[in-house]
Amino acid sequence: MPSLGKTTLAYKVYNDKSVSIHFDLRQWCTVDQGYAEKKLLDKIFNQRYLIVLDDVWDTTTWDELTRPFPEVEKGSRIILTTRKKEVALHGKLYIAPLNLRLLRSEESWELLEKRAFGNESCPDDLLDVGKEIAENCKGLSLVSNMIAGGIARREKKRT
Known part of the structure; x- marks a missing residue:
């Protein structure tokens, strides 16, 4: 996939x-x-x-x-x-293949939050929309990471 x-x-x-x-x-x-x-x-x-x-x-x-x-x-x-x-x-020669899987919803959110907000937590007023964005990444780590990178460069407050 x-x-x-x-x-x-x-x-x-x-x-x-x-x-x-x-x-x-x-x-x-x-x-x-x-x-x-x-x-x-x-x-x-x-x-x-x-x-x-x-x-x-x-x-x-x-x-x-x-x-x-x-x-x-x-x-x-x-x-x-x-x-x-x-x-x-x-x-495969010496080791079994590494089988990557889709992220679970909570893993997508953790990845997105960490990448977008660094060591800080997501502000409470953005929590719902942040989790919705993570859910829409459908478990694809690359998508979560790319979206989080875009969020990281923006001001983090609800408009």
Whole structure:
């Protein structure tokens, strides 16, 4: 399902300082339904690497893109994001796939409130509308986060 935060999570891992200093080469590759294999592989070198293959749609694509790489050694890693469970299971080498889920209503509200108001609580006069906004995010963490970012930049009082 789109907008659960798969790419955002992979991006945070990819850019984490402890991860970036561990790899000689890091390459972010977005693999959509119309990817060009040669162009994508030309970007990637066969060294100690961290590669993110984002949004892979089928097992054949996974196999084609990972074929040139030797067995994962020397601390090299490939992170795969996909909307399809069969692709995630097919690409699994050492650990089980992380299955992201929709947020519950209260989790959406907590995320929205923390992102929009920081260490402060939502003002009482905005509580009802804030919870309604969180509910309308339908459990999609990326949507909650984006809306909260917009709220964070605005004056927080009811007009």
